[in-house]
Amino acid sequence: MRRLSIITIFASLIVQLAPAQNANPNSAPASDAKVWGALVYAADPTESNLPEGVTTTAVAFEDISTRLGKVFPDRQFILLGEHTQDIFREYESWVVPSKHLFAKIDSKGRDAEDRLLLHLQFWHDQDVVAKADAVLEAGSPLFIGGPKWRNGRLILVVLLAGEKSA
Amino acid sequence: MNPQDEERITQWIDGTLSDTDVQDLLETHPELHEAKSQSESLGKLLRKELDSGEQIPYPDFFNHQLKKRIEEEDAESPSAAADQKDALAESMFPRFMFFKKMAPLAALAVIGLFIALLFFNVPVGGSKIVSTYTPNPALEAKIFYSDEAGATVLLIEGLADIPAQQNITGVQAVGYAPDADASHLTLYSTQNKPILALTVDRKAQPRIRKLSF
Numbered sequence: 001m002r003r004l005s006i007i008t009i010f011a012s013l014i015v016q017l018a019p020a021q022n023a024n025p026n027s028a029p030a031s032d033a034k035v036w037g038a039l040v041y042a043a044d045p046t047e048s049n050l051p052e053g054v055t056t057t058a059v060a061f062e063d064i065s066t067r068l069g070k071v072f073p074d075r076q077f078i079l080l081g082e083h084t085q086d087i088f089r090e091y092e093s094w095v096v097p098s099k100h101l102f103a104k105i106d107s108k109g110r111d112a113e114d115r116l117l118l119h120l121q122f123w124h125d126q127d128v129v130a131k132a133d134a135v136l137e138a139g140s141p142l143f144i145g146g147p148k149w150r151n152g153r154l155i156l157v158v159l160l161a162g163e164k165s166a
Numbered sequence: 167m168n169p170q171d172e173e174r175i176t177q178w179i180d181g182t183l184s185d186t187d188v189q190d191l192l193e194t195h196p197e198l199h200e201a202k203s204q205s206e207s208l209g210k211l212l213r214k215e216l217d218s219g220e221q222i223p224y225p226d227f228f229n230h231q232l233k234k235r236i237e238e239e240d241a242e243s244p245s246a247a248a249d250q251k252d253a254l255a256e257s258m259f260p261r262f263m264f265f266k267k268m269a270p271l272a273a274l275a276v277i278g279l280f281i282a283l284l285f286f287n288v289p290v291g292g293s294k295i296v297s298t299y300t301p302n303p304a305l306e307a308k309i310f311y312s313d314e315a316g317a318t319v320l321l322i323e324g325l326a327d328i329p330a331q332q333n334i335t336g337v338q339a340v341g342y343a344p345d346a347d348a349s350h351l352t353l354y355s356t357q358n359k360p361i362l363a364l365t366v367d368r369k370a371q372p373r374i375r376k377l378s379f
Contacts, residue, residue, distance in 0.1 A: 029343065039336045054338050070315035081336015083353065091344045094364055096353060098336035099374040100328075115293075122322070126371060130307050130322050133296040140292035145321035149328040 031086035032107040033116045033136070036161035037095030038082040039102075040068065042075040044151035053078040064141060064157055071143060075152065084161050087116065100125060101146055101156055111135070116160060122146070138163035171195065293318050337361050337376075352377075 038061065043050055056079050065077040081097035087107045096102040101124055108117035116136040122129045122144050134142060141159040148154075174191050175198070177183040183191070192198055295318055298307040305324040312319055328334065339353040339361060353362040365373045 039334075041334070051334065054336060056338070067312075067315040067317050071312050071317065071319055079336075080334060081338065083337065083339040083341075085339075085341050088344065092366075093344075094342075094351060094372070096337070096339060096362060096364060096374065098334065099362065099376065100334050102372075102374075104372070122320075123372065124325070128301055129305065129325065130298055130300050130320065132298045132307075132320060134318075135294045135296065137291065137293045139316070141317045142293050142295070143315075143317050143319045145319065147322075147325040147328050149332075149334060150330045154328070154334065 029091060030089040032089050032109060033087045033163070034084060034161040035087050035093075035095055035105065035116075035136070036082065036084045036157075036159045037097050037103060038064070038157040038159075039080045039097040039100075040065075040155045040157055041078040041080055041149065042068065042072045042153045042155055043078060045074065045076045047151045050076075050078060051080065054081060056082055064159070067141065068143065068155065068157075072145075072153070072155070080154075087118070095158065097156070101154055103144075103156060103158065113137075120158070122156060136160050292316055295320055 041051060041053075061079055061082075068077050069075065083095050083097045083102075085093055085095050087093045087105055089107055089109070093105045093107070094102060095105060101122075104121040104123065106119040108119065111117055115138075118134055118136060120132045120134050120142075122132070124146060129146065130144070136142065136158070138160045141157055144156040144158070146154040146156060171191065171194065174183055174187060178188055178191060292311065294311070295309050298309060298320065300307050300322065302324075305322055308319075308321040308323060310319050310321075311317075337353070338356055340356050342351045342353050342364075344351060349366045351364040351366075352360045353364065355361045360377045363375050363377055367373065
């Protein structure tokens with residue numbers, strides 16, 4: 001018990017000394033993967049007065065909007081927010097492209113085929129809308145269809161970032 | 167079939183019968199060729215499908231459905247003639263009759279696995295959702311895999327619409343590192359400026375506020 005307390009205090013000290021990963025990436029906790037999360041508005045193409053989207057540098061979005069079109073036909077896709085986040089090995093990780101719709105991810109590590117096993121919670125404001133056990137494979141996104149808004153629907157996209165499919 | 171032959175069949179199945187004896191046995195009972203071929207095919211099929219490493223989604227439900235199907239099969243009464251034929255065959259080839267009895271069950275297991283994979287739309291490759299749960303019973307989660315999109319889709323049905331007048335905005339964030347207890351997180355912009363603060367309270371509820379625009 002005493003030994004456990006010492007370890008806990010020591011671990012706490014290490015983590016407290018670690019600044020944000022952007023400031024000093026070397027001190028960031030171990031990461032199992034990087035995940036790109038995006039909040040996309042699948043809008044009616046005839047809708048005027050569309051919300052302002054963000055200008056993305058992610059090359060993934062052009063490909064993702066084409067793929068979204070296969071699942072949600074006759075829609076136009078506006079990227080409202082995006083967040084690329086390390087998925088930490090021993091911490092919960094939050095992917096927050098928007099304060100309204102976001103995800104909490106707990107990594108369960110990699111499987112033999114190098115896919116990321118995870119537990120995902122899909123949040124809408126203060127509510128957990130859905131929980132899922134999932135397997136993320138490079139190049140294959142998850143589309144989570146959320147609430148309807150205006151003349152369309154909000155979609156959370158989750159994709160392994162910076163990994164090429166096998 | 168004499169007891170000696172039965173013993174030789176047992177040794178043959180166990181792989182301990184010499185080649186000469188196997189040849190002699192097959193010459194005496196040529197019908198064993200077909201039985202052997204069937205059992206080998208069944209073994210290969212089972213190994214291929216059941217050792218594929220594929221996770222069965224909702225295993226309890228799968229087992230329940232499999233058990234139900236087996237019970238339904240058992241409930242169907244076979245004809246008396248078939249019973250007599252089986253009884254005769256069993257007295258002659260007890261080990262092979264075991265395989266014959268197992269064949270429908272094994273086939274059911276394989277078919278059941280395919281049905282489960284199709285029913286839950288679990289893709290063979292690509293990302294997948296193994297299981298879902300919606301805490302609010304009024305909500306329903308639908309999962310399917312789109313081959314065209316190469317994506318797994320989780321649709322949450324039953325959510326209240328967000329009022330049109332509410333403004334939904336997003337951010338461009340690139341990451342954070344958790345603090346000691348992961349309760350305070352600061353998300354950074356691509357310009358390395360803090361843009362969102364996320365606090366997780368004692369009830370594991372996240373509170374998010376914007377720091378800058």
